[in-house]
Amino acid sequence: MNLFTFAIALVMAIVIWRTTIYFLRMLAAPPEEIDPEDVHETMAHYRCQVCGAEVTMTMANDAQMGALRHCREEMVLVWRPEGLENPPD
Numbered sequence: 001m002n003l004f005t006f007a008i009a010l011v012m013a014i015v016i017w018r019t020t021i022y023f024l025r026m027l028a029a030p031p032e033e034i035d036p037e038d039v040h041e042t043m044a045h046y047r048c049q050v051c052g053a054e055v056t057m058t059m060a061n062d063a064q065m066g067a068l069r070h071c072r073e074e075m076v077l078v079w080r081p082e083g084l085e086n087p088p089d
Contacts, residue, residue, distance in 0.1 A: 034061055046075040054078070 044057040050071035057068075068075040 038062060045078040045080050047078045048075050049073060 039059055039061050042057060042060045044060070046055045046057065046068050047053070048070040050073050053070055055068060055070075055075065
C-alpha cells in the first residue's frame with residue numbers, strides 16, 4: 001500500500017508541475033504586435049454609466065477594437081461638439 005500511495009503522489013506531482021509550467025509559459029508569451037497601419041487617429045469620448053468616469057480615445061485600432069469597459073459594464077459613447085475638450089459642469 002505504501003508503494004501505491006507513493007506512485008499516485010508522484011503522478012499527481014508531475015501533473016501539477018507540467019500544468020504550472022504550461023500556464024507560466026502562456027503568461028510569459030508577449031502579445032502579438034499591432035500593425036501601425038491599422039491604427040488611426042480618432043476623437044471618441046466614452047462615459048461609464050455606473051461611476052461617471054470619462055475616457056477620451058485619441059488613437060484606435062479597428063481590427064481589435066471592442067467595447068470599452070469600466071466598473072464591469074460597457075461604457076457609452078458620448079457626443080461632444082468639436083473643439084469642446086472639457087464638458088461644462
